Amino acid sequence: MIQIVCWRTEQGFYYFxxxxxxxxxxxxxxxxxxxPINEKPIxxxxxxxxxxxxxEKNLTSVLTQKYTNFRVIYIDDxxxxxxxxxxxxxxxxFSANAVLIHNENRKGALRNIYEVIHQHxxxxxxxxxxxxxxxxxxxxxxxxxxxxxxxxxSPWLTHGSYITSRGVPGISAPVNKKVIQRNRFxxxxxxxxxRTFYAWLFKAIKKKDLMFEGDFFPMAWDLAILYPMMxxxxxxxxxxxxxxxxxxxxxxxxxxxxNHALQLSLFKSIKEMNKYVPIKEKTFQEAIQKxxxxxxxxxxxxxxxxxxxxxxxxxxxxxxxxxxxxxLFEAQELSPTRVPAINGWKINKNVINQINYKGxxxxxxxPGRVGCALSHLKVWMDAIARNFQIVxxxxxxxxxxxxxxxxxxxxxxxxxxxxxxDVLYTDSNTRDWNGAYADSVLLVPPPPFIEAxxxxxxxxxxxxxxxxxxxxxxxxxxxxxxxxxxxxxxYEFHKSYPLWAxxxxxxxxxxNLRQYIVRHNVVTHSNEKRVSDTDDPIx
Numbered sequence: 001m002i003q004i005v006c007w008r009t010e011q012g013f014y015y016f017x018x019x020x021x022x023x024x025x026x027x028x029x030x031x032x033x034x035x036p037i038n039e040k041p042i043x044x045x046x047x048x049x050x051x052x053x054x055x056e057k058n059l060t061s062v063l064t065q066k067y068t069n070f071r072v073i074y075i076d077d078x079x080x081x082x083x084x085x086x087x088x089x090x091x092x093x094f095s096a097n098a099v100l101i102h103n104e105n106r107k108g109a110l111r112n113i114y115e116v117i118h119q120h121x122x123x124x125x126x127x128x129x130x131x132x133x134x135x136x137x138x139x140x141x142x143x144x145x146x147x148x149x150x151x152x153x154s155p156w157l158t159h160g161s162y163i164t165s166r167g168v169p170g171i172s173a174p175v176n177k178k179v180i181q182r183n184r185f186x187x188x189x190x191x192x193x194x195r196t197f198y199a200w201l202f203k204a205i206k207k208k209d210l211m212f213e214g215d216f217f218p219m220a221w222d223l224a225i226l227y228p229m230m231x232x233x234x235x236x237x238x239x240x241x242x243x244x245x246x247x248x249x250x251x252x253x254x255x256x257x258x259n260h261a262l263q264l265s266l267f268k269s270i271k272e273m274n275k276y277v278p279i280k281e282k283t284f285q286e287a288i289q290k291x292x293x294x295x296x297x298x299x300x301x302x303x304x305x306x307x308x309x310x311x312x313x314x315x316x317x318x319x320x321x322x323x324x325x326x327x328l329f330e331a332q333e334l335s336p337t338r339v340p341a342i343n344g345w346k347i348n349k350n351v352i353n354q355i356n357y358k359g360x361x362x363x364x365x366x367p368g369r370v371g372c373a374l375s376h377l378k379v380w381m382d383a384i385a386r387n388f389q390i391v392x393x394x395x396x397x398x399x400x401x402x403x404x405x406x407x408x409x410x411x412x413x414x415x416x417x418x419x420x421x422d423v424l425y426t427d428s429n430t431r432d433w434n435g436a437y438a439d440s441v442l443l444v445p446p447p448p449f450i451e452a453x454x455x456x457x458x459x460x461x462x463x464x465x466x467x468x469x470x471x472x473x474x475x476x477x478x479x480x481x482x483x484x485x486x487x488x489x490x491y492e493f494h495k496s497y498p499l500w501a502x503x504x505x506x507x508x509x510x511x512n513l514r515q516y517i518v519r520h521n522v523v524t525h526s527n528e529k530r531v532s533d534t535d536d537p538i539x
Contacts, residue, residue, distance in 0.1 A: 039069035040149050041125045042142050043199075045116055047109040048087070048132025049077040054248060055086045061135035061246075063094040067142035072098035073120055074132075075112045078105055083132075110210060110221035123200035129222075133251040134193070137163075141244045145196055148238055156201050156233045159191035159226065160240035164249040174239035175230070183278065185230040186271045193245035195222070201229050201279075204496055209273060212266065220266040227270065232496075234278035277449045281495040283355045288378045291347045291371075293340035295382050303334040305408040307481070308388035310336040311379045314396040315343055317538050321396040332404055336394070339379055344371025345537045357447055357500035365499055368534035373494070373503040376477060380491040388484065395478040399526045401427075406522055410467060411481065414516060417464055422486030422514040423507075427524040428469070429517075430476030435527045438475060444501040450509050468516050477504035479523045489513055502534075 044062050051058065062072055074091070076084045084102055091098045099120065103112070113129065121127060126149060130136070148158055162170040172192035179188055205228045210216055217224045230237060293316070302310045310329070314322045322338055329336045344352070344367035356364040365373070376393065383391045390411065407426065414421050429437040446452050454460070455472030462470040482490070493510040500506060508515070 038150065039067060040146050041122070042067070042070040042128055042145065042196075043121055043125045044070065044072045044128045044130055045113060045121075046072065046074045046130045046132055047077060047112040048075060048079070048083055049106070049109075050079045050081045050083060051132040051251075052079075052082040052086055054133040054135070054251065055083055056090065057135040057246075058130070058132060059087065059090045061137075061139075062130065063090070063096050063098070064139050065136070065142045066139050067146070070097070070142055072096060073101065073116050074098060075101045075116060076103065077107055077109070077112055078103045108216055108218055110216040110218075110224070113221075113225070114207070114210060114216065117199050117202050121199040123198070123203070125199045126196055127199050127202060128194060128196045130194075130245075131248070133248040135246050135248075136194070137243050137246055141194070144240070144242060144244065145194075148240060153236075153238075155236050155238040157195075157197040157229050157237040158240050159195050159237075160193065160245070161243050162193040162245035162247045163243055164247050166249055168249070170247060172239075174241075175237070180235055180237075183231055183234070183275055186227050186273075186275070188230075191223075191226045191230060193247060194240070195226060197229055197233075201232060204232055204279065205229065205276075212269070217266060217270075219263045220270055223267060223270050227273075228276045231276040232279040236282070274449070277357075277497060279496050280355050280498050283351065284374065284377060284495055285381075287347060287351050287355065287374055288342065288381070291351075292342040292374070292378060295337065295339055295378070298386075299335040299337040301335065302392070303332075304392065304405065306411045307390050307392050307407070309383065309386075310334060310392045310394065311339050311383070312336040312394045312396055313339045313341045313375050313379065315341045315533055315538065317343065318396065318533065325394075325396050325398070328400065332400070334404065339375065339382075341375040342371040342378065343538060344368045344374070344534075347371065355499050357498040365502065366535065368536070368538075369502050370499055372534050373499050373506070376503050376507075377491065377494055380482075380487050380494075383482075384484075384487050384491060388487075390481060390483055391487070393477075393480050393482060394523070397526045398479050398523050400523055401521050404523055407481065410518060410522075413465075414468060417468065418470075418514060418516075420485065420514060421516055422483055422489060423516070424468075424481040425471075425474065425476070425515070425517045426479040426481065427476075427517070427521040428519055429474065430478070431525045431527060444505045446509055447500050449497065450500070451511075452509055453511070456508050463519075464516070467519055469519055471515050471517055473505075473508040474515075474517065475504055476525065477507065478525055486513065 046058065046062070048055070059074065074087050076087060087100055091100060101116070117127060126145065128145070145158065149155060159172070161172045164170060170192055175185065175188055179185060202225065205225060209228060210221070210224050212218070298309060302308065304310065312322070312325055314325070326336065347367060347370065352367055352370055356370060379393050411424070414424060429439065432438045453472065458472060460470070460472040464470055489510050489512065490507055494506065507513070
């Protein structure tokens with residue numbers, strides 16, 4: 001981090017220390033909180049290099065926490081001193097729930113953190129980042145963190161206050177509300193220790209934004225990870241004024257001592273990087289839960305070999321559509337599960353505004369299209385929760401041009417061509433309002449925070465075989481076979497951004513999505529005159 005030391009008067013210093021002693025006594029006396037709180041999982045991630053002088057304070061401060069549900073991942077980054085054997089000895093002494101990782105080659109702090117969180121941390125774990133030469137301020141740090149994360153506001157990220165090893169208060173402050181509302185975190189000086197966050201939030205950072213000249217940031221990396229997470233968290237973050245962390249200002253290998261000029265240069269480049277947009281996961285889930293009926297029990301087996309479930313999205317206000325399509329499937333000895341669609345026209349306008357991006361060329365989505373997108377998200381969430389391998393997602397206005405059972409053989413054939421396929425559309429193109437098949441092109445350009453792959457940008461169509469073509473984009477989300485990996489990709493992408501385009505447009509921008517179409521139409525949009533429930537209000 002960029003360390004700014006602000007020396008106080010001697011009188012002011014002693015006054016500060018007296019206050020800290022007083023609060024420490026109060027915290028200990030009341031054991032942080034008056035009632036029991038369920039302990040959330042906390043994982044202390046400690047990257048370390050040549051810290052034999054500080055390792056006792058560092059590890060002991062973590063391992064003696066008055067908290068049960070925590071673990072430690074200590075990374076020795078190819079130290080040339082006694083850091084590795086001392087770490088092992090301390091961990092053995094405490095019989096701790098700890099993982100000791102020893103690198104044969106130097107990786108640097110940020111790469112270590114990136115790999116450990118992605119490979120060893122569960123999404124729901126709270127990560128506490130602790131440098132190998134620093135230590136925690138007292139034994140109730142994790143309990144205090146748990147109390148913050150257990151509040152009704154339920155933050156996704158915290159940052160806070162520290163003192164140096166010389167007893168000097170560090171520079172830290174809460175973020176101004178206007179900074180949060182305007183997403184201008186990179187104008188905020190620096191989020192300080194102790195920094196904690198949910199692992200899933202860290203995993204949402206794009207790897208390329210952590211890189212400098214082909215490698216991970218060698219310095220100022222704390223800002224490289226904190227700014228994106230603060231931008232994504234939006235209002236779901238907390239500044240903790242209590243001193244939780246001791247920053248070791250005596251270490252000779254601190255970044256501001258090694259190469260201050262490079263540190264400032266990297267600091268400047270990080271501040272100039274593109275902003276992230278606030279993640280709306282809570283809003284999506286809230287909308288799905290509040291404004292729709294649950295899927296509930298399923299129909300049983302789909303009746304289609306190789307497909308775990310057939311989901312048919314249907315509005316409660318359109319019972320005749322469900323009866324028609326149910327008969328269509330039953331005539332083919334197939335058993336679809338009805339998914340109560342979300343009627344966007346009934347969603348509170350404030351919620352619509354929260355999850356809607358207003359900056360695209362076509363303006364924000366109307367409530368009907370928001371409801372359609374949320375309905376698909378609802379299906380993806382359900383299929384992921386049930387660990388389905390392949391599902392067929394169908395809207396309630398399709399027709400069969402041939403027996404849908406041919407899809408089973410097509411799936412088997414596609415798996416031989418690409419075992420990692422994500423989405424297979426059951427027709428080559430979609431029909432327009434006049435019944436004619438339209439070209440598979442995108443009309444809605446992406447907002448600045450979305451990257452488009454070359455396949456999407458070029459609207460690529462690559463003939464793979466007599467039965468399949470690989471595509472970059474197309475219109476129509478009314479009939480899609482989706483694999484387990486495809487479901488996860490689609491959901492993880494869409495939960496991370498506000499809605500900015502109809503779902504059949506936005507899904508194509510999902511990174512690394514492997515999409516195919518059948519070259520001979522099997523199931524397609526109905527050619528009958530249709531009523532648009534996405535464009536016209538339905539009561």
